[in-house]
Amino acid sequence: MENSNDNICLPLPVTISNWFTTYKQREDYLVNFLKNILPSSDVKDIDEELRKLFPLTKRKGKVTNKPEKSSLMAMRKCIRLYLNQTKTYIQYKQMVPLNSLWLGYMHHMLGIKNFTSLPMNFTHSHWESINHRLIKADFHGAIITIVKSKCPSTIGIEGIIIQDTKNTFKVLGKDNVIRVIPKASCIFRIHLEHNVYFDVFGKELCIRPTERSVKKFKNFQIPDL
Amino acid sequence: MKKPSAINEKLCQGKDVFERMNYLYQASLFVSSQNISLASYYSSILSGCAKKAVLRIEHNVKRSICKVCESPLIPGKTAKVRLMAKKQKIIKTICYVCKTIKRIPIKKKHTLWFDQPESLIEIFDYNLKTETNNFKTCNSRDSIEIKCYSYNWQN
Numbered sequence: 266m267e268n269s270n271d272n273i274c275l276p277l278p279v280t281i282s283n284w285f286t287t288y289k290q291r292e293d294y295l296v297n298f299l300k301n302i303l304p305s306s307d308v309k310d311i312d313e314e315l316r317k318l319f320p321l322t323k324r325k326g327k328v329t330n331k332p333e334k335s336s337l338m339a340m341r342k343c344i345r346l347y348l349n350q351t352k353t354y355i356q357y358k359q360m361v362p363l364n365s366l367w368l369g370y371m372h373h374m375l376g377i378k379n380f381t382s383l384p385m386n387f388t389h390s391h392w393e394s395i396n397h398r399l400i401k402a403d404f405h406g407a408i409i410t411i412v413k414s415k416c417p418s419t420i421g422i423e424g425i426i427i428q429d430t431k432n433t434f435k436v437l438g439k440d441n442v443i444r445v446i447p448k449a450s451c452i453f454r455i456h457l458e459h460n461v462y463f464d465v466f467g468k469e470l471c472i473r474p475t476e477r478s479v480k481k482f483k484n485f486q487i488p489d490l
Numbered sequence: 491m492k493k494p495s496a497i498n499e500k501l502c503q504g505k506d507v508f509e510r511m512n513y514l515y516q517a518s519l520f521v522s523s524q525n526i527s528l529a530s531y532y533s534s535i536l537s538g539c540a541k542k543a544v545l546r547i548e549h550n551v552k553r554s555i556c557k558v559c560e561s562p563l564i565p566g567k568t569a570k571v572r573l574m575a576k577k578q579k580i581i582k583t584i585c586y587v588c589k590t591i592k593r594i595p596i597k598k599k600h601t602l603w604f605d606q607p608e609s610l611i612e613i614f615d616y617n618l619k620t621e622t623n624n625f626k627t628c629n630s631r632d633s634i635e636i637k638c639y640s641y642n643w644q645n
Contacts, residue, residue, distance in 0.1 A: 347527040370513035475538035
């Protein structure tokens with residue numbers, strides 16, 4: 266053991282240290298080599314020639330850190346992606362107060378105390394104005410059932426609307442499952458109160474929710490079903 | 491046949507869009523305790539409606555929505571609020587969702603144009619006289635006031 270400890274402190278033998286070359290040694294070797302070979306007229310220019318830099322060898326282009334342009338939209342997309350999962354762990358019981366909040370909004374929207382006083386026939390004087398208000402309303406949080414549709418498996422689905430896109434509704438059922446329903450081929454029944462409801466052709470709702478508040482509607486549309 | 495109770499004849503421009511924005515803001519505040527991605531979706535529709543109809547969001551509402559991820563900023567739950575007083579007096583709010591920082595400077599004598607009484611022109615009241623049972627379960631506002639501001643800046 267003692268021998269090995271002594272060996273560490275000792276300088277390396279000369280045979281090994283001769284192998285090493287440093288940066289300065291190499292330069293000196295090169296200068297001496299050039300001085301010996303070149304004619305005496307060119308010896309003065311050696312130092313200047315060695316200082317020259319060639320653009321492609323040593324210089325690197327300036328690295329500019331570009332600001333991340335997509336950081337804002339990417340953040341929104343990342344958050345929004347959680348909505349597309351079918352298991353989002355939203356429970357039906359927790360979303361029931363959203364529906365009562367929506368009913369309060371509809372009271373103010375229509376300017377009516379009770380929903381029972383809604384007009385029943387097209388002969389009524391307020392028929393058109395209320396229809397315009399109903400189409401422009403927001404449907405997040407409403408309870409709907411599907412009455413008719415081209416696809417027979419979707420008939421009878423009931424639940425609260427969670428998301429509203431251009432061509433689909435996302436509906437949270439009572440069994441805590443989110444279902445995606447296409448609008449165009451369905452007739453929806455929207456429940457306001459215990460016995461009050463109205464039926465809507467899904468084809469007329471095929472607009473983005475933000476654009477719906479601005480768009481002008483025609484009075485008559487021919488149903489396609 | 492009954493007549494529907496008096497539809498208010500006073501017309502305010504973009505009344506239905508204002509009501510829709512009001513509902514969406516309440517909904518996003520309510521949902522934020524359960525699912526943040528839904529809450530940010532609702533308040534993004536809020537700002538989208540305001541852009542489409544060219545109406546302005548009220549300044550207090552606008553300041554309580556995160557600029558980047560558009561989720562509602564509730565101090566203690568989804569945001570952290572600190573007071574900074576080194577160079578400038580600043581209210582600093584940090585969103586927990588996306589960790590962006592929002593700074594609002596304060597001056598002592600300065601008051602916002604919206605808080606001054608001169609800026610108010612008119613108040614529209616759309617009150618419903620009787621309450622239904624559905625109202626009491628949720629904490630929505632019973633009366634909706636729409637305030638009309640003048641947007642001319644005075645120097």
